[in-house]
Amino acid sequence: MNNSPISFSKDTIAAVSTPPGTGGIAVIRISGPEALDITGSVWRGRPLKGRDSHTAHLGKIVDEHGNTLDEVVATLFLAPNSYTGDDTIELACHGSRWIQREIVNLLIRSGARSAGPGEFSQRAFINGRIDLAQAEGIVDLIASSSRAAHRLAMMQANGQFSRRLDELRERLIEFASLLELELDFSEEDVEFADRHRLSELADRIIAELDRLASSYSAGKAFKEGIPVVIAGQPNAGKSTLLNLLLEEDKAIVSDIPGTTRDIIEDTREIDGILFRFVDTAGLRRTDDTVEQMGIDRANDRLRRSAIILWIVDATADIHSQLEYIKEKQESIDSEVIQHLIFNKMDACGSDTGISDKICISAKSGDGIEALISQLISDAREMQTAGGDIMVTNARHYEAIVKGAEALRRARQLLADNLSADFIAQDVREALHHLGEITGTITSSTLLHSIFSRFCIGK
């Protein structure tokens, strides 16, 4: 971390770590070399100094005038066995906003500094307790809203993702050192590194980086909600289906074609997976400017979907709807999962002669279980395709893509039998990009942008 220009300030910081507002209890965290002395100066009870780490103690917090602010429980985490790596005390006080504010102010008057967003985690990073990717995993863990998102965040927070990257970096370092060896002895015209072996090594690393990069769209979908776009001609029953899927009267339903103009969306967790259901304006050719704007938005969402439900109104002209859908499908990425949903089956009942479709009545709810089972199995398929380790963070994705690009250049130079110093340059660049992910290579701007996303007290 010697190349990191961020400050190693060793003052003692304090902040409320529980959410803002009133609660049964609130937790105030104090961390830094003076944590025991500062807390001790406002503490009435058996002294905290000299007690074991990971122990809890009952006492009172008393201000300069001898007024008791609250009775609290202090939990001690002594360096280096704390979240930050420094001495840390967690004061569990009663959850009144007034008490929280008064205790923090008293600690500040006694020598602590008010912690900035993410500063506890930043210290944990500086003290080598966690790496950058883990810190980002912790942000995701706090924000996780489904079992699948939680699993991904956990994998990152507990260092599994970082370990995979470290393995890749180690292989790259091995690669780089073989090249350096060749460089050192270049005058003697010996090739230490078997270039064929080097090419194979590069290919394997590139394949792994490509696999990680391609897991990003699924990783992002599991984290933010798998985008399921509901599309079809006006009046097909899209908004009725959205309301049914969300179990909420979210979108206006009417028998006037062209009711929905804007995108209407919301998430729902089903079977541990967060889905983001997106209702769109009915697709048709129109002269109405506002309706066209809605259709443009619908098209934009179709391009960004993971799953598309093409709704066909079974009571209308099926043939023309299928023609239109077919035309639209030409511009959809092949990775997008698509289903034909025949709606209003309650009102027609006749066999349409089309196989590979799901029949529902969005109005009565008939067939919705089959549709939901289909969505769950689609999501499981995405999960399997994504592999055990998925990229969920845009910053990591960019670094992996750049790393793979640099290594591809190196691979090409190897194939062209160019001298080792050219190749080494690209390999170093690849190493740089991968190092940025876990924070082996950092800049203060990067650290600022990461830790400012945390909440205060974390």
Ligand SMILES: Nc1nc2c(ncn2[C@@H]2O[C@H](COP(=O)(O)OP(=O)(O)OP(=O)(O)O)[C@@H](O)[C@H]2O)c(=O)[nH]1
């Ligand atoms: N009989 C029957 N009617 C339905 C069904 N689903 C929707 N409808 C009716 O079809 C009409 C249009 O429904 P919407 O959900 O507003 O259709 P939409 O596709 O959102 O329409 P636009 O927003 O105009 O594109 C309404 O009168 C609904 O009550 C169904 O399964 N059976």
Ligand SMILES: [Mg+2]
């Ligand atoms: Mg609608």
